[in-house]
Amino acid sequence: MLAKRVDSLEASPTLAMGKKAKDMIADGIDVVNLSQGEPDFNTPDNIGRAARIAIKDHLTDSYTATNGLVELKNAVVAAAKRDYNVSLLTDQVVITTGAKLALYALMQILVDPGDLVITSAPFWVSYSEQVKLAGGSFKAIVSSDPQFKLTIDVLNKLEEKPKVVILNTPNNPSGAVYSKNELESIISWTKTNDVYLILDEIYGKLVYGDTVFHSGLSLESLVNSKMIIINGVSKAYAMTGWRIGWAIADVSITHAMTKILGHLTSNPTVVAQYAAIEALNGQQKSVETMRKSFESRLNFLYRDLSEIDNISIPFKPSGSFYIFFKIDSKFMKKNNFKNTNEISMALLSEEKLAIPSGEGFGMPGYLRLSYAKSEAELIEAVKRLKHFFS
Ligand code: PMP
Ligand code: GLU
Numbered sequence: 217m218l219a220k221r222v223d224s225l226e227a228s229p230t231l232a233m234g235k236k237a238k239d240m241i242a243d244g245i246d247v248v249n250l251s252q253g254e255p256d257f258n259t260p261d262n263i264g265r266a267a268r269i270a271i272k273d274h275l276t277d278s279y280t281a282t283n284g285l286v287e288l289k290n291a292v293v294a295a296a297k298r299d300y301n302v303s304l305l306t307d308q309v310v311i312t313t314g315a316k317l318a319l320y321a322l323m324q325i326l327v328d329p330g331d332l333v334i335t336s337a338p339f340w341v342s343y344s345e346q347v348k349l350a351g352g353s354f355k356a357i358v359s360s361d362p363q364f365k366l367t368i369d370v371l372n373k374l375e376e377k378p379k380v381v382i383l384n385t386p387n388n389p390s391g392a393v394y395s396k397n398e399l400e401s402i403i404s405w406t407k408t409n410d411v412y413l414i415l416d417e418i419y420g421k422l423v424y425g426d427t428v429f430h431s432g433l434s435l436e437s438l439v440n441s442k443m444i445i446i447n448g449v450s451k452a453y454a455m456t457g458w459r460i461g462w463a464i465a466d467v468s469i470t471h472a473m474t475k476i477l478g479h480l481t482s483n484p485t486v487v488a489q490y491a492a493i494e495a496l497n498g499q500q501k502s503v504e505t506m507r508k509s510f511e512s513r514l515n516f517l518y519r520d521l522s523e524i525d526n527i528s529i530p531f532k533p534s535g536s537f538y539i540f541f542k543i544d545s546k547f548m549k550k551n552n553f554k555n556t557n558e559i560s561m562a563l564l565s566e567e568k569l570a571i572p573s574g575e576g577f578g579m580p581g582y583l584r585l586s587y588a589k590s591e592a593e594l595i596e597a598v599k600r601l602k603h604f605f606s
Contacts, residue, residue, distance in 0.1 A: 224348060229341055229576030233560070237570035248589075248597045251570040253388060253537060255454040255588045257509075259491070260502040263453065266494030267487050276486040283474040284311025284462070288489045291496035292447075292462055300434040308438060310470040311492075312477065313484045315418050315448035315461030320346050321480070322444060322463060323380075325472040326412050327352035331379040336366035337578035338540060340388045340416070344578065352379070356578040363392035363531050364579075368401050371409075380412040386419040386429065389540040389577050389584040391533020393423055396430045403436050403443065412442045418461070419536040421452035421503055424511040427534035438465055451537075452503050453495040460484055460492040510537050513587045513594055520598045526605040527583075537588040540574070542581055547605065556580055567600040 230252050237249035270276050283289070289309040296302045312318040319342065327333060329351035335343060337356035347354040355378075359370045366383055383402060385394040394402075399415075406413040415432040423429045432445055448461025463473060483489075517539060518532050526547035533539060543556055553559050560573035560583060574582030587594055 221349060225345055226341075226576070228345075229572050233564075233570050233572045236564065240564075240568070245568060247564070247568045247570055248593050248600065249570045250585045250587070250589055250593070250597055251572055253451070253586045253588060254456045255451065255506060255537075256590050256593075257454040257502075257506050259454050259458070260495075260499075262498045263455065263491045263494045266498070267491040270487055270490035275490060278486070280483040280486055280489065282478045282481075282483050283470065284309070284484060285486070285489045285493070288460075288493050288496075289462075291493045292464065295496045296433055296464070300431055302433045304433075304438070304464060305467065307467045308470055309462055309464050310473045310477070311460065311462045311484050311489065312473075313461075313481050314450065314459040315416070315446050316342060317477070317481070318446050318448070318461050318463040318473070319343070319414070319416070320349070321473040321476045322414060322446075322469075323347055323350040323352065324476050325469070326350075326380050328379075332376050333380040333382065334374065334378040335382040335384070336361075336364055336370065338364060338387075338389050338574060338582065338584075339382070339578050340384060341576045343382055358579065364390050365392055365394060365398060366402060367398070368405055371402070371405050377409060378411055380414060381406055382414045382416065384416040384418075386423060386533075386535025388419065388536050389538045389574075389582075390530075391536050391538055391540065392531075393427050393429060393535040396428075396435070399430055399432065400435055403432065406442065407436075410442070412444065414444050414446060416446045418446060418448055418451055420447065422507055422510060422537060423535040424507075424514055425534060429535065433464070441466055444469060449492050449495045452506075454502075454506060455491065455495060458485075458488040458491055460488050510588065513537075513589075513591060514539070516591075517585075517587050517594055517598070521585075521601070524598075524602050524605050527601070537586055539585045539587060540577070540579075540582050541585070543583065545581070556583060559583065563600070563604055567604050569597055569600045569604075571597075 233251035292309045323346045327350035331352045333347045344354045444465040449455040526544040556573040563569045
C-alpha cells in the first residue's frame with residue numbers, strides 16, 4: 217500500500233491537461249494546446265551557446281554546491297542590483313531545479329504539521345499540494361477585491377493566525393499585479409504579526425500597458441526578515457525545460473533550504489546552471505521582445521474574448537500570460553454542466569481545445585487560457601471558443 221499522503225494529493229491539473237493534449241497531438245489530432253504556461257519562443261541563442269560551451273569545456277561533469285554555482289548565485293545578486301538597486305549576499309540565494317522546487321523546499325522548512333498557510337484564490341495549482349505534502353493546512357481566500365488580490369482586510373479577518381502567507385505577483389492565473397502600496401501594506405502586516413511571507417515573482421518581467429512591477433526586494437531588506445522571494449528563468453527567458461529557479465531570503469532560511477535540497481537533488485543540473493548564468497548576465501533584449509509579443513497577444517485576445525457569449529473576463533490582466541475568464545452559470549445549467557471541469561473536458565473532446573478549469577486554481581466557475589502561444593493558435597482558439605459558447 218502506498219503512503220497516505222499520495223491519496224490526498226491532486227495531480228498537477230496544468231501538467232495533466234498538457235499531457236492529454238500532447239498525447240492527442242501525437243495521435244494526429246489537431247489540438248490547440250493552451251493548457252500550460254510555457255512560452256512558445258525558443259530559448260534565446262546566446263543561452264544555448266553558453267550551455268554548449270560549458271559541456272565542451274567539461275564544466276558540467278561534476279556536482280556543484282547544493283545551492284548552486286557561485287557564478288549563478290552572483291548573477292542573481294547582480295540582477296537584483298541592476299533591476300532594483302538592491303545589494304544581496306551570495307549566501308542569500310539558493311538555486312533550485314525550477315522555482316517549483318524552491319517552493320517545495322520552503323514549505324518543508326517552514327511548515328510543521330497543522331500549520332496554516334494562506335493565499336488568495338485563484339492561486340497557482342502547486343501551492344496547495346506542496347503545503348499538504350508538508351503536513352500543513354492550506355486555505356485560499358476569495359477576496360472581495362475586484363482583481364481577487366490579497367488585502368489587509370482579508371488578513372485582519374482571519375480567525376487563525378497563519379504561519380505563512382503566499383502572494384504571487386503578477387498572478388497566475390488572474391494576471392493581477394500588486395501596486396507598491398498594496399505590497400507595502402501586506403509586508404507590514406506580516407512583519408507586525410511575525411508571519412512568513414513568500415513572494416512568488418516568477419512573472420515579474422512580464423507586465424503590460426503602464427503597469428509597473430514592484431519587487432519585494434526593493435521594499436524590504438531580507439536580512440533577519442521572514443520574507444522570501446521566489447523567481448527563476450522559466451518564464452522570462454523561455455527556459456521552462458531547463459529547470460532553474462531560486463529563492464532569495466535571510467541566510468537562516470537559505471541554509472535550511474540547502475540542507476533539505478542536499479537530500480533531494482544534490483544540485484541543479486550543471487549545464488542548466490551555466491545556461492541560466494548567461495540568461496541573467498547576457499543580453500536582455502530578447503526578454504523585451506517576448507514581453508512585447510505577449511502584450512500584443514493579450515490585447516487582441518482580450519478584445520476578441522470579450523465579444524464571446526456566455527463568458528466574461530473580470531478585469532484586463534496586467535501581467536503574467538494568462539486570461540482567467542468566468543463561465544455564465546445559466547449557460548452551465550442549460551447545457552447540464554455540473555462544474556467547469558466538465559466544460560474543460562468538453563472543450564477538449566468537442567473542440568480540441570486544451571484549457572484547464574478554475575477548480576485546480578481554487579476558483580471553480582472559471583477557465584484559464586495561456587496566451588504564451590503563437591498568434592495563429594490563439595486565433596484558432598478564439599474560433600473554437602466562439603463555436604462552443606455561442
Ligand atoms: N510559480 C508560479 C506562479 C508558476 O506559474 C510556476 C509555473 N511554472 C512556477 C512558480 C514554477 O516555475 P518553474 O518551476 O518552471 O521555475
Ligand atoms: N506554471 C505553469 C502553469 O501554470 C506550468 C505548469 C505547472 O508547472 O503547473 O501552467
